[in-house]
Amino acid sequence: MLGGQSSLELGLAVSVATAIVGTVYGAIAGYLGGFVDALMMRVVDTFLAIPSLVFLLILVNLFTPNMWTIIALLTMLSWLATSRLVRGEVLTLRTREYVQAARVMGSGSTRIVRRHLVPNAAGVIAVNATFTIADAILLYAALSFLGLGLPPPHADWGTMLSNGLNYLFDGYWWIVYPPAVMLILTVVAFNLIGDAVRDSLDVRLRRR
Amino acid sequence: MAAGEAALRQPGPVPGDSRGRLANLRGRMSVAGSRGGQVGIGLVVAIVAFSFLGPLVYHTNQVTVQLGLATLPPGTRSARTPPGMTLSGG
Numbered sequence: 001m002l003g004g005q006s007s008l009e010l011g012l013a014v015s016v017a018t019a020i021v022g023t024v025y026g027a028i029a030g031y032l033g034g035f036v037d038a039l040m041m042r043v044v045d046t047f048l049a050i051p052s053l054v055f056l057l058i059l060v061n062l063f064t065p066n067m068w069t070i071i072a073l074l075t076m077l078s079w080l081a082t083s084r085l086v087r088g089e090v091l092t093l094r095t096r097e098y099v100q101a102a103r104v105m106g107s108g109s110t111r112i113v114r115r116h117l118v119p120n121a122a123g124v125i126a127v128n129a130t131f132t133i134a135d136a137i138l139l140y141a142a143l144s145f146l147g148l149g150l151p152p153p154h155a156d157w158g159t160m161l162s163n164g165l166n167y168l169f170d171g172y173w174w175i176v177y178p179p180a181v182m183l184i185l186t187v188v189a190f191n192l193i194g195d196a197v198r199d200s201l202d203v204r205l206r207r208r
Numbered sequence: 209m210a211a212g213e214a215a216l217r218q219p220g221p222v223p224g225d226s227r228g229r230l231a232n233l234r235g236r237m238s239v240a241g242s243r244g245g246q247v248g249i250g251l252v253v254a255i256v257a258f259s260f261l262g263p264l265v266y267h268t269n270q271v272t273v274q275l276g277l278a279t280l281p282p283g284t285r286s287a288r289t290p291p292g293m294t295l296s297g298g
């Protein structure tokens with residue numbers, strides 16, 4: 001029960017932080033384009049090239065693990081994909097007539113991004129945010145499983161799995177299965193919601 | 209002709225208008241309409257209720273652990289201790 005609290009809180013917090021950071025970064029890169037876009041995307045590519053778990057293990061060893069540092073570290077790994085998605089969407093949207101019309105009418109770059117580009121990319125951001133919750137919960141469970149999660153008395157599913165694994169082969173299934181089942185159910189649930197959100201936003205998949 | 213004019217007069221989101229687009233988005237995000245969405249939302253509600261409302265009903269002691277009882281199977285000590293813990297959660 002208490003293990004679920006920290007996992008759910010952390011997943012939601014990482015998802016919100018990822019959506020904000022990734023949206024701002026991707027929108028700036030996509031709107032400005034040119035050299036700035038290329039430079040910003042190469043930074044993203046550089047971070048994406050590093051295996052996330054290895055990167056996370058290094059970072060966790062540098063900082064004292066608490067709820068806020070774990071959220072910050074998971075956000076540092078998760079915003080990259082969001083920024084790429086938002087940047088792609090903004091690149092498409094910025095050539096639309098209404099954006100050009102807004103520009104002709106004297107709207108500044110900030111206003112165009114804030115009022116026209118980001119709201120129109122909201123679908124992509126919402127779908128990605130839902131999947132990010134599941135990813136963050138899994139990544140946090142992996143981190144806790146390796147003993148690098150929140151210290152006791154915090155409880156989480158990864159630590160419970162890690163502790164229970166020692167007893168599993170002696171037949172103590174009731175120590176391992178409950179956190180494993182909860183973890184699987186949570187990830188499946190958020191993936192199902194993400195799929196449903198994506199399908200509801202996709203014109204081709206919608207029922208007529 | 210008249211039908212065409214009526215269609216033109218129908219209120220709806222103007223392409224490119226962010227407010228109209230958001231309203232359209234909300235309308236389309238009928239996640240609960242799909243089977244997968246319903247199952248997902250149901251699971252999330254159940255897990256959130258279990259995780260956040262469960263500790264209000266079933267109290268545990270997360271600080272003091274009785275290692276001798278940690279590996280007991282569910283319901284060993286009494287029917288009121290399903291996860292194999294004592295009533296104090298140890």
